[in-house]
Amino acid sequence: MSQLRVLVVEDDPSLVQLLRATLEGQGMQSIDARTVADAVSLCRSHNPDLVLLDLGLPDRDGMEVLREIRRWFTRPVIVLSARRKEDDKVQALDEGADDYLAKPFGAQELLARLRVALRHDIRRTTDDPVVVVGTLRIDLSARTVHRGGVQVHLTPIEYRLLDALARSQGRLLTKAQLLAEVWGPGAGEQAHYLRIYMSQLRHKLEEEPANPRYLLTESGVGYRLASLEAG
Amino acid sequence: MPPSGPWPLLGALVLTLAATAAACFLRRPDSFGAAFAVYLLELVLVAFLWGHAASAASGVLSLLCWDLFLETPPWSLAISDWPVFLDFTAMVATALVVATLVDRLRDRLVQIETLNVAARALLGAETPAEVGQQAEETSTHVLGATWRIVPDGDLRRDSVPLVGSSGALGRLAPCAGAPRPASRELVTAFAAQVALALERARLAERAHGSDLAIQEERTRSSLLAALGHDLRTPMAGITGAASSLLLADSGLTESARSEMIALIARESRRLSQLVDNLLDLTRLDAGSIKPRLEWQPIEEVVGSARARFEAWFPKVIFLTEIDDSIQAPLDEVLIEQVLLNLLENAVRHGRPEGPLSLSARRNRDVLELEIGDRGPGIHPMDAAGIFEPFVAGPHSHGSGLGLAVCRAIARIHGGSLEYFPRNGGGSVFLLSLPCPDPPDREDPP
Numbered sequence: 001m002s003q004l005r006v007l008v009v010e011d012d013p014s015l016v017q018l019l020r021a022t023l024e025g026q027g028m029q030s031i032d033a034r035t036v037a038d039a040v041s042l043c044r045s046h047n048p049d050l051v052l053l054d055l056g057l058p059d060r061d062g063m064e065v066l067r068e069i070r071r072w073f074t075r076p077v078i079v080l081s082a083r084r085k086e087d088d089k090v091q092a093l094d095e096g097a098d099d100y101l102a103k104p105f106g107a108q109e110l111l112a113r114l115r116v117a118l119r120h121d122i123r124r125t126t127d128d129p130v131v132v133v134g135t136l137r138i139d140l141s142a143r144t145v146h147r148g149g150v151q152v153h154l155t156p157i158e159y160r161l162l163d164a165l166a167r168s169q170g171r172l173l174t175k176a177q178l179l180a181e182v183w184g185p186g187a188g189e190q191a192h193y194l195r196i197y198m199s200q201l202r203h204k205l206e207e208e209p210a211n212p213r214y215l216l217t218e219s220g221v222g223y224r225l226a227s228l229e230a231g
Numbered sequence: 232m233p234p235s236g237p238w239p240l241l242g243a244l245v246l247t248l249a250a251t252a253a254a255c256f257l258r259r260p261d262s263f264g265a266a267f268a269v270y271l272l273e274l275v276l277v278a279f280l281w282g283h284a285a286s287a288a289s290g291v292l293s294l295l296c297w298d299l300f301l302e303t304p305p306w307s308l309a310i311s312d313w314p315v316f317l318d319f320t321a322m323v324a325t326a327l328v329v330a331t332l333v334d335r336l337r338d339r340l341v342q343i344e345t346l347n348v349a350a351r352a353l354l355g356a357e358t359p360a361e362v363g364q365q366a367e368e369t370s371t372h373v374l375g376a377t378w379r380i381v382p383d384g385d386l387r388r389d390s391v392p393l394v395g396s397s398g399a400l401g402r403l404a405p406c407a408g409a410p411r412p413a414s415r416e417l418v419t420a421f422a423a424q425v426a427l428a429l430e431r432a433r434l435a436e437r438a439h440g441s442d443l444a445i446q447e448e449r450t451r452s453s454l455l456a457a458l459g460h461d462l463r464t465p466m467a468g469i470t471g472a473a474s475s476l477l478l479a480d481s482g483l484t485e486s487a488r489s490e491m492i493a494l495i496a497r498e499s500r501r502l503s504q505l506v507d508n509l510l511d512l513t514r515l516d517a518g519s520i521k522p523r524l525e526w527q528p529i530e531e532v533v534g535s536a537r538a539r540f541e542a543w544f545p546k547v548i549f550l551t552e553i554d555d556s557i558q559a560p561l562d563e564v565l566i567e568q569v570l571l572n573l574l575e576n577a578v579r580h581g582r583p584e585g586p587l588s589l590s591a592r593r594n595r596d597v598l599e600l601e602i603g604d605r606g607p608g609i610h611p612m613d614a615a616g617i618f619e620p621f622v623a624g625p626h627s628h629g630s631g632l633g634l635a636v637c638r639a640i641a642r643i644h645g646g647s648l649e650y651f652p653r654n655g656g657g658s659v660f661l662l663s664l665p666c667p668d669p670p671d672r673e674d675p676p
Contacts, residue, residue, distance in 0.1 A: 088565055104503050106496070192526055194602035199528045203555075210530045210537070210553045217535035218525075 004028040004118070007048040009039040009065055010080065011058050019052065022107045034058075039065045043073055050117060051077045055088055063092060070096040076117035080105075086220035093174045095224065100171055100172070100221075116170035116227050131166040133214050136205060138166045145205070153167070154205055161197050162205075162225075165215070172218055172229030198223060220223060243289035246273050250449040255425075258301060264317055266301060270319075270328050276329025277332040279337065286330035290323045304622040334410045342417055345373050349421065353428035362432045363588070366425045373421050376409030391422045395430035395558065399581030461505055465498035470507070472498075507630035511568075512620060515639035522562035522643050529591045531599065536570035544578055552590040559598045559666040566664075569648070572633040573602045573660050581606025581657060591672055598666035612651055639661075 004185060005026075008019050011034045019079075019132065020030040030200055031046050033039040043051060043065075055062035066077060076098040083086050089100045098117045101110060129141035137146040143151045154162065164181040165173065175191045183193070198217075202209040214226050250273035254266035270293050274389075278286035297319050310316050344550050349369035356362040363380045371379035381390065381404045389411060390404035403422045472491040475481050483491070516518045530553055541547070551583075576588050581604025588603040609617060620635040637660075639647040647662035653659045 005643055104499070153293060194530055195526075195531060199555075202530075202534075209555060210534050210551060211549070212534050212538065216538060217563075219532070219535050219567045 005031060005048040006049070006114075007039070007043055007051045009033045009035060009051065009057070009062065010054040011035070011056075012054075015054075018033060019110075026111060036062070036068075036227065038063050040057045040068045043069045049075055050121075051075070052080060054076055054080045055085075055092060056082065063088075063095065066092060066095050066097055076121050078113055078117055087211050090174050090176070091223050093172060094176055098171055119227070120168060120171050127189065131225075132195060133169065136214055139163060139167060147205055154201070155203065158197055158201050158204070161194075162201060165223060169225045172222055172224045175220040178223065183191040194223075233277075239277075239285035240288055243277045243285040246277055246287045247292045247296060249273070250293065251300055252582050254297075254404050255300055263319070266317065270297075273321060274323065274326035275333060277328055278327075280641075282337075283331045283334040286334070287327055287475045290327050292414040293323055294320065313629065315667050323413075323583075332368070342414075346417075346420055346424065349373050350424045350428075354423055354431065356428060356432060357434045358436060359429060362425070362428045365428070365545055370403075370421065374418060376406075377406045378403050378409070378418075378421075381430065389418075390585075391418055393422055393426035393429060395426050400426055400429050400433070425470065438515065458505075458509065460494060461481075462502065465502045465505075468498040468676075469495050471620075477508060490645075499596065505632065508636050511636050512632055512639060515636065517532075520565070520643065522565055522580050522640075524560040524644075526558050526560050527563050528555070529553065529559055529600075530555045532561070532563050532566055533561070533589065533591060536567045537569070540571055540574045544575075547578060547583075550586050550631060552589045552592075552594050557591060557593050557598060557666070558669045559643060559664055561598075563665055566644075566662075569601070569637045569662060572603070573662070574635060576605070576660070577602055577604035580609075593666055596665065596667055598664045600662040600664070601659055602662075603657060605653070605655075605658040608652050608656060608658050609650060611652075618648070620655070 006028050008016060008023075008030050010016050010019065014138055016032055016034075020032070023030045031042055031048060033042045034057075039051075039057075040055070042048075051073070052185070053062050053065055062079065063216070066079070069077070071079060072152070077096065079092045079097045079100045080103055081092070081100055082103055086123050089102075098120070101113055118185050128137060131138040131140065135148045139145075143159065143163075145154060145159070145162065160182045161178065164178055175194055179190060182197075183190070198215060199209070202212050202215050205214060206212045215224055216224050218224065250269050251548075253269045257269060258264040259265070272318075273284055274289055274293065277289045290676060296312060297316070298308055299306060302316065349372065352369050353362060356365045365379055367379050370376065380393065380401050381387070382397045383392075383401050385402055385404065387404045388400045391400050394631075395402040403418070411426055419539050434529055457595055469596065472494045475483065477493055511520070537549070581587070586605065588601070590599075590601045592599050618634050618638045620632055640647045641664070643662050646662065649661045649663070651659045651661060
């Protein structure tokens, strides 16, 4: 496999240095951009495998980079945002980012998110119909769910919700994205239904619904299906 | 103002008749001095009691009475002794002039009294707005119409400037349709009092503002002093460890190196938490964080807090008791932060591996979230201050801000956070949040 190229859109020199060192330590190539204009043109010219995008850039909003490159760029984008900016995170995700990392973050966390985003990217291309997480086995083509080898019966809406999460396994989906996916466009602000169904799913699929392992909540942002290895 | 109605004229009539009777009694054939004196006294008294109109009426009546009863022959309008009658007329005229002066003096006294009352009311006002209100109210008594304070540039008819010791404060102007003021002097005097009160109120307001600023400054500097200490400690560790690692010939063993790296990671996290807490506390205190209340299954909020907590402290053992039917209107992000702070506190101050107890129950209209540890607990002497910023236990590694943030978050939810010593040793923190019955909803589509 050829060397992975990551476009790092960040204006703080220390953070750029750190990200470069971390990425190169993993055998990836890091391309730096410090402004919105650079980011868009470098993304076009280098066609990276993944973009790490800081939402707080000096010249213009990093959200503009996201909007601009999402017109043609289909590979994963992970945004870096300040803590407590849940609205920014939600907006970035709704505008096509794959995940976010709140600053300050550790190298481990960064690499884990990178791996998930890249793996999901491969999934999207190979279209493996079976998603496995822990003791859960979700067969997207047969529309069946097994927990510890025993089939679990889900209502149609519960299944649609799980299906949406499983198709983006490891990826964070906003409430708006899930509502649109499960109930169709126009479901709008009825986040309450989502919580009810998520709670029902947890009670059917988790060992300990109050301490979920698979169906994870990101407070104020959305939900994701964990991407544990099978075991 | 003299009293009005029929009483002044009636009084004047009665007193004139009484004076006439007294004069008849006192009259000597060769001397009218005593009689004159009685009338003079009567006319001035009438003026003083009922004003100069009553006094004038009394004067005319006195002339008539003199002519009828004291002039010879009595009961006749014929005048036999012209010099004496002219003397009497001159005396009445003098008396009426005196009466007018007395009347004016009395009016002036009344004005001074109303001005004094107005001044007391105006000086009782504490803010410029109150002064404005008082000026409007008292102007109706003092000037007979409503006048109000207008900005300096407003030069409407009849308005007068309000001049304070340091320049113009505005103007005093009559409301539309008010009659023109009777006395310019009175308006000026009233304006001077309004100006005085206004200036005083503005100065008081400014002084109050600077008092607050001084108090705020003191709090800020004591916060900064404490913060400086709390920031320096982890920074000293990081700087020290990093410089040792950079030293080419430090002679550090591999295990010492990795210990130092771990120290840098740990202390940086501490620093960043301290800064987060400080920013949160500032914004919570300033009221710029508003909770986004949404109905949440409590199980979900606890679950996501626990997941994040276990990422940092994977070995901690939990004893949980969550009523999974509870839903409450709360801000999931903020409440998760409270739970995380409390859990971390419990690990830091209790035993590092727990067990921690975590329970959620509904008690009438209150959601009670309880986090308990089996640590040493908090000394009763310290317990009172733990929710204040920068009060931390003697052996703590906390910044002393976490609990202050938690309590501020509980409060903006309309709830509370309390500490209790735990039965059998340890600490319990009880987070109580309002938890009304959830609204009835239709089944989702």
